[in-house]
Amino acid sequence: MASAASARSKAPTKAAKANPNKSNVAEFSKDEELNAYREMLLIRRFEEKAGQLYGMGLIGGFCHLYIGQEAVVVGMQMALKDGDQIITGYRDHGHMLACGMDAKGVMAELTGRQGGLSKGKGGSMHMFSKDKNFYGGHGIVGAQVSLGTGLAFANHYRNDGRVSMTYFGDGAANQGQVYESFNMAQLWKLPCVYIIENNRYAMGTAVTRASAQQDFSKRGLSFNIPGEQVDGMDVRAVRAAAQKALEWARTGKGPYILEMQTYRYRGHSMSDPAKYRSKEEVQKMREEHDPIEQVRARLLRNKLATEDILKEIDARVRSIVAEAAEFASNDPEPDVSELWTDITL
Amino acid sequence: MATNILMPALSPTMEQGKLAKWLKKEGDRIKSGDVIAEIETDKATMEVEAVDEGTLGKILVADGTENVAVNTPIGVILADGESADSMPAAAPAPAAAATPVAASQEAAPAAAPVAAAASVPAAPEIPAGTPMVTMTVREALRDAMAEEMRANDDVFVMGEEVAEYQGAYKITQGLLQEFGARRVVDTPITEHGFAGIGVGAAMTGLRPIVEFMTFNFAMQAIDQIINSAAKTLYMSGGQMGCPIVFRGPNGAAARVAAQHSQDFAAWYSQIPGLKVVQPYTAADAKGLLKAAIRDPNPVIFLENEILYGQSFEVPKLDDFVVPIGKARVHRVGHHVTLVSFGIGMTYCVKAADELAKEGIEAEIIDLRTIRPMDTETVVRSVMKTGRCVAVEEGWPQSGVCSEIGMRIMEAAFDYLDAPVMRVTGKDVPMPYASNLEKLALPTVADVIQAAKAVLYR
Numbered sequence: 001m002a003s004a005a006s007a008r009s010k011a012p013t014k015a016a017k018a019n020p021n022k023s024n025v026a027e028f029s030k031d032e033e034l035n036a037y038r039e040m041l042l043i044r045r046f047e048e049k050a051g052q053l054y055g056m057g058l059i060g061g062f063c064h065l066y067i068g069q070e071a072v073v074v075g076m077q078m079a080l081k082d083g084d085q086i087i088t089g090y091r092d093h094g095h096m097l098a099c100g101m102d103a104k105g106v107m108a109e110l111t112g113r114q115g116g117l118s119k120g121k122g123g124s125m126h127m128f129s130k131d132k133n134f135y136g137g138h139g140i141v142g143a144q145v146s147l148g149t150g151l152a153f154a155n156h157y158r159n160d161g162r163v164s165m166t167y168f169g170d171g172a173a174n175q176g177q178v179y180e181s182f183n184m185a186q187l188w189k190l191p192c193v194y195i196i197e198n199n200r201y202a203m204g205t206a207v208t209r210a211s212a213q214q215d216f217s218k219r220g221l222s223f224n225i226p227g228e229q230v231d232g233m234d235v236r237a238v239r240a241a242a243q244k245a246l247e248w249a250r251t252g253k254g255p256y257i258l259e260m261q262t263y264r265y266r267g268h269s270m271s272d273p274a275k276y277r278s279k280e281e282v283q284k285m286r287e288e289h290d291p292i293e294q295v296r297a298r299l300l301r302n303k304l305a306t307e308d309i310l311k312e313i314d315a316r317v318r319s320i321v322a323e324a325a326e327f328a329s330n331d332p333e334p335d336v337s338e339l340w341t342d343i344t345l
Numbered sequence: 346m347a348t349n350i351l352m353p354a355l356s357p358t359m360e361q362g363k364l365a366k367w368l369k370k371e372g373d374r375i376k377s378g379d380v381i382a383e384i385e386t387d388k389a390t391m392e393v394e395a396v397d398e399g400t401l402g403k404i405l406v407a408d409g410t411e412n413v414a415v416n417t418p419i420g421v422i423l424a425d426g427e428s429a430d431s432m433p434a435a436a437p438a439p440a441a442a443a444t445p446v447a448a449s450q451e452a453a454p455a456a457a458p459v460a461a462a463a464s465v466p467a468a469p470e471i472p473a474g475t476p477m478v479t480m481t482v483r484e485a486l487r488d489a490m491a492e493e494m495r496a497n498d499d500v501f502v503m504g505e506e507v508a509e510y511q512g513a514y515k516i517t518q519g520l521l522q523e524f525g526a527r528r529v530v531d532t533p534i535t536e537h538g539f540a541g542i543g544v545g546a547a548m549t550g551l552r553p554i555v556e557f558m559t560f561n562f563a564m565q566a567i568d569q570i571i572n573s574a575a576k577t578l579y580m581s582g583g584q585m586g587c588p589i590v591f592r593g594p595n596g597a598a599a600r601v602a603a604q605h606s607q608d609f610a611a612w613y614s615q616i617p618g619l620k621v622v623q624p625y626t627a628a629d630a631k632g633l634l635k636a637a638i639r640d641p642n643p644v645i646f647l648e649n650e651i652l653y654g655q656s657f658e659v660p661k662l663d664d665f666v667v668p669i670g671k672a673r674v675h676r677v678g679h680h681v682t683l684v685s686f687g688i689g690m691t692y693c694v695k696a697a698d699e700l701a702k703e704g705i706e707a708e709i710i711d712l713r714t715i716r717p718m719d720t721e722t723v724v725r726s727v728m729k730t731g732r733c734v735a736v737e738e739g740w741p742q743s744g745v746c747s748e749i750g751m752r753i754m755e756a757a758f759d760y761l762d763a764p765v766m767r768v769t770g771k772d773v774p775m776p777y778a779s780n781l782e783k784l785a786l787p788t789v790a791d792v793i794q795a796a797k798a799v800l801y802r
Contacts, residue, residue, distance in 0.1 A: 087545075119582035126580035135548055135585070140572050146538050147573060150545015157501065157527065157551060164545075177569075180538025187533070342583035343617050345641040 026240040030304045036078065036235045037295045038313050040070035043094040044292055045321045046103060047266075050093065050110055054270045058329055059110045062139075063124045066094035068265040071291035072197055073098040075238025076165060079246055083160070087135040087148040088167035090125040091197075091264075095167065099132040103320055107328035115327065120334040121342065142175030144168060145194070149181040152192035152255070163191045163249045171202025173216055179223075182255065186223040189254040193245045194220070196259045197232065203268040204276040216259035227257030233289040263289070347427055348397045349418035352406070353384070355391050358599050358651055362386040363411045364419060373401045375422060382419070387483055387515055387654060397422050470632060470667050477658040485627035485659055486516050486592075486648065489634035490554060492664070494524055497552065500638055503530035503539060504556030504593070513558045514594060514653055540566030540591070544573045544643075547589040552638060557593035560609050560647065567612075574643035575618030590637045592646035595623070596688060596738050597775055597786060599651065606775035608739035610686070613645040614715040614748070620669055621716040623647040623687035627657035629713050632667025640669060647715075649688040672719035674726070678706035681796045682726040684749050685736040686712040689787070692768070693736055696792035707796060715745055723749060724756045731762035732799040736792055741769040763799040768792050 047065040054063050077098045088095045096106050101117060109116030110124050117127040125139040135151060138144040148166025155162040173196050185192050196216045200207050207214050217227035230241040245256035263285045267274040299305040365383040369375060375395045382393040402423035406413055494500045506513045508521040508531040521529040532539040543553040557563040574587045597606035613621045620642055624630040637644035676697055683693040690711050697707040708726050727733050733753055735746035746767035753765050768791045776782055
């Protein structure tokens with residue numbers, strides 16, 4: 001408890017220390033604010049619905065919700081260029097939605113139906129889209145870091161100006177292959193932005209109990225990879241950092257590390273009661289740092305949107321999610337012949 | 346007392362090399378530690394240091410001589426006051442004088458060129474009348490990569506020492522010079538990381554050839570091979586393939602002990618989503634590697650260090666490709682079927698020659714591909730002979746031979762006149778000691794004995 005409490009109070013300070021200059025927060029136009037609000041809300045509502053469907057037994061197995069972390073992927077997406085690739089671990093629903101993958105297809109994959117993005121054969125942790133440059137969806141903690149570095153290798157090989165945005169968590173940051181990848185990425189100056197989503201818990205283990213170096217932006221220091229800590233609850237801060245990092249990688253300077261200080265409200269997976277942290281800790285984050293509420297408050301305060309407009313957005317998002325859930329609940333399971341397809345080409 | 350300088354062995358599998366250059370001339374004083382000559386093998390160039398002191402009395406093997414067998418006297422060191430004339434030129438010396446490696450002539454199987462037996466039916470992929478050239482497995486592998494790299498810019502090779510060093514086993518010799526550092530990529534010693542990088546690059550459509558210095562080190566990377574390379578196509582509902590080749594020497598070399606002597610054929614062959622290839626001849630090495638590079642799936646390409654230097658006939662064709670998944674009848678016979686692959690074939694080939702002297706005509710099936718396994722060719726042969734011995738260097742439990750036996754049970758039980766037998770490596774980690782190592786591996790005698798057992802002779 002004590003350590004969790006101290007981690008809680010420390011994180012914002014650390015972010016502030018790392019980014020003393022408040023101008024590191026991007027100025028958003030009205031459209032950008034509204035867009036960020038809509039995108040984050042879609043993820044939030046989608047995940048809440050997924051949680052419901054899980055409770056109803058429609059989704060099985062592992063299901064890791066992204067609730068609380070929405071600003072990270074939405075802010076990053078606001079900075080990328082067409083063609084940049086995205087790859088992440090198993091907490092991937094938010095990334096897929098932010099990449100523009102169809103909510104119906106994602107939800108139907110969660111329910112294991114034929115209309116799922118992987119025809120029902122991948123599930124929550126394994127979806128891909130070449131069209132949207134989304135490379136998964138990987139269930140082995142840390143594996144996506146080498147794979148994402150491989151995407152960057154391909155960009156470098158083809159000299160096509162693309163950047164690989166490789167996401168992983170504070171837990172994965174302790175895997176050996178992460179550092180093997182850091183070494184080669186810097187050695188070969190690969191265009192890769194490593195986004196460490198530090199939500200403070202690797203499953204049930206607090207960062208303070210797992211990491212000798214808790215400043216993840218420094219994890220690339222011995223390879224001379226620059227990094228910075230970012231307030232991952234503020235979508236404007238994320239976008240500002242993303243722009244800087246993407247520019248760095250795209251102009252041939254090599255990889256860049258962004259530690260996104262964020263928080264997941266739910267347990268590690270649906271079966272996790274999250275007894276390792278207090279209700280108060282979660283409550284405090286929700287009340288004081290919620291990424292969506294921050295944008296909502298700004299929109300209203302700056303008179304960029306009325307309550308009615310926000311309600312309208314909310315209603316549209318709810319209807320997208322309801323439609324996705326409807327489809328995912330009624331779509332048939334894959335044909336039994338699918339058992340034997342897609343093993344080799 | 347005069348001492349012979351012997352041709353040193355640079356590795357446990359080296360049997361001969363080229364005496365590239367003498368750095369001392371007759372009459373020169375030599376101190377222990379002086380570099381006296383340079384020798385070359387197909388794998389490496391090395392300097393020879395003197396162990397003994399004295400005067401270089403006589404050079405017995407001249408600069409530039411090729412194919413000098415290990416332990417051949419190449420020069421004579423005279424003690425003070427001795428005369429060169431008093432020395433018998435090639436007298437056996439009491440001790441090897443020039444090398445830190447105590448070479449054992451009998452450690453490795455003979456590397457004599459293996460000519461295709463007259464009874465071998467031409468492989469269907471080789472048109473009749475095709476001219477043949479003799480080349481080593483090593484050269485065949487290199488040519489396969491070079492040809493595919495010339496044809497497709499998406500093909501590149503990465504791994505430890507593949508570029509500037511020219512390959513730890515010289516399989517990538519010359520590739521850096523032809524294709525440059527963009528396409529021939531030296532990696533740090535970081536198997537897990539570069540295997541993952543290769544898989545990621547393949548997911549974008551590039552065609553990496555990832556060389557493992559040996560497959561023993563691929564265990565560090567096996568998660569990426571299985572969980573990422575093999576399963577992604579299925580998990581993505583067919584959207585995201587992974588056209589990648591993982592290749593390198595596999596199985597026991599010679600005298601390198603347990604951690605460096607393991608056959609992974611059975612391991613990888615269990616994984617849906619992978620193809621697993623293990624060639625024996627140079628022609629198959631070339632044709633199958635080209636097929637593997639073109640294959641849209643992850644292919645595990647298992648080579649063997651001892652086979653690298655062996656020579657075979659390879660068809661002289663502009664584009665010789667051997668299909669993955671097809672076994673080859675290496676020798677036609679009608680009494681007993683011997684099934685093997687890779688280095689296991691060497692035991693079968695010799696055993697069949699011996700058996701023929703006793704009137705037993707063995708048919709040899711070279712599987713070439715372990716997965717997908719060409720059961721049909723094996724079964725067709727077993728239906729003819731009614732008897733089968735399966736041979737591999739790997740361990741017996743859950744091995745490739747176990748699989749072959751089971752498939753024959755499922756498909757040809759009624760044709761069997763005897764239970765299928767297997768000859769495998771022993772169920773022990775590989776020992777270092779020369780005598781124990783021999784005991785741990787299959788032998789030609791084991792194969793002969795098993796063949797006679799299934800024939801009840």
